[in-house]
Amino acid sequence: MRPSSLRRSCAALAAVTSLALTVTACGGTTKNDVKDAASAATSAQKADPKAELKKGLTVGFLPKQVNNPYFTSADRGGAKALAELGETYKEVGPSSATDTSGQVSYVNTLTQQQVDAIAVSAQDPGALCTALKQAMRNGIKIVTYDSDTKPDCRDAFVSQAAAEDLGRTQVQLLAQQIGYQGEIAVLSAAQTATNQNTWIGFMKDELKDPKYKNIKLVKVAYGNDDAQQSFQQTQGLLQEYPDLKGIVSPTTVGIKAAAQYLSGSKYRGKVRLTGLGTPNDLRTYIKNGTIDAFELWDPAKLGDLAARTAVALSSGQITGRQGETFTAGGTEYTLGKDGVINLGRPTVFDAENIDQFDF
Template sequence: MFSPALRRSCAALAAVTSLALAATACGGTTKNSSKGEDTAKTSDVKADPNAATKKGLTVAFLPKQVNNPYFTVADKGGEQALKDLGSTYKETGPNSATDTSGQVSYVNTLTQQQVDAMAVSAQDPGALCTALKQAMKNGIKVVTYDSDTNPECRDVFVSQASAEALGRTQVELLGKQLGYKGEIAILSAAQTATNQNTWIEFMKDELKKPQYKDMKLVKTAYGNDDAQQSFQQTQGLLQEFPKLAGIISPTTVGIKAAAQYLAGSKYKGKVKLTGLGTPNDMRQYVKNGTVEGFELWDPAKLGALAAHAAVALKSGQITGAKGETFKAGDLGSFTIGDKGVIDLGAPTVFTKDNIDQFKF
């Protein structure tokens, strides 16, 4: 979902790796059944919350896009949690946030490598399903985080917060900044991004409330989680809608690129911008008056919770059923909700008054 500022340093290596993985992804092997691994997500398996936490597991993180600052922070959180739990972390994935076929290849390769669990941020809700179901049949526990698949294609989804809360609060933030008047646009990531589309539906529903009667959503644009495309889409929105009053960008790539454009244009301080961003990306734009406020959860905690969920699943402490609870270290205890969703918690709103308190 987020800014590729760190991409260049590993681009060559990633390209070689991607080719190698693509060449081997179709072979397919199965887990050794003599290990007694469960072969699929089944309703008759019972959780044992008092089961011992397994150590020595290998958990792979497969973000939408490697070398993306947001996922770098999130996955580092997963890495630290796995270290604390006595298990091994690895990360792999595509360089592009829209390379869905590449993501499928990485899932297949991880299945061949017989990892114990994988944490996946899905580029598309359905495209990964066949590969993920095969992984689950081979005894691999599948956690989605940040962006979900269809529920039947994973064991649990670790959500940043309630999807409804995230969608509605972004509209609320912009509404307050605009005095609830004016034309607005949404600058999203990819058109297939599950999390983005879910939030946008709640944004549209929020806009139906009476207090937003003088606010009009004129367009949803897509920057494909690419900084240059998002920058150009921001420019295009302002050219197409000269009366545009505000932009919501529910992606850290998009909000940073939009802020960069606004900061160097005549629209600085006139067109309001909010959405989801990291404090490190947005600090300068908050301090120079381009952005009044935006929100996000702590991505390191999101990655850590995904790691804890993966280990809890593999240890048999949870199965993904509604109502099950598990402990996630210093993060506390969590209860699984409908359709296997685990909410991290409420997002934080960042303004000039508090942004320097956060270093991610």
């Protein structure tokens, strides 16, 4: 048995003993005993911000899609942080951004491998819950990053930025570009993507402001974070709404595909495009006038913070409760409601600053 597994087993047994249950050996426990022990240990746990970071931990990263450039950048950030902290990095994941069942099986695999923590970007808010709760019962710390699951299915969520800021600022960018007038559409990822739906909700709320009275959201289309589907959805939007003035795409795959279509069409410079993208993907389209400005956080920093959060949880510096603080990479972070940790405000990229970034 690995040392970390032994510690988890003994901690669970100690929690049961302290509650005066009649378990006398690990071999005599039932599934309910193990569940009760894990629950008791979690409820009794207190954060110790001065605790030393443990060494030799294994943190498994599970992105939505392993061959997605965005997640490649994010997970490299996580790998670098873990190497710096003396931990082991492991990555698994599906090749499709809509393979929810695949994500479940990968969680189960990481649980069986007895990793110390899992950092996962959830494809669906509820589909992973059963598997994640099983991992938690086995003493594994769960951090979601980029896209959250339900709060009771993880210990903490590392958010790219405040969801409200991301939703509202994308509308604000597009509104400025189209002069606050005309029809607009949203090109999203999967219809079940937690982060996408949250941002779109704030977009719709932002559009209720009287200053947007002459802007009409005509459709939310879904490209499933697939380049070809997103390209086709962009083409379909312009065929269905020939007077469309702008598209906002809160997904790196979607905005790049939309830019590719617009750049080679009669709509370049006429239909404005903004959303969330990476400088390396969109540099060409900024310079040829397809895109005026877009925004994003640094995904490598997101992966870095997810990794450091996982280690802080595994070391007992934080437990996931609101108000707890910890230092990661020289910056102090405070956990908000439901254990949410915000990376910071997004960066706006345009022709003046895009060459300063390389990701």
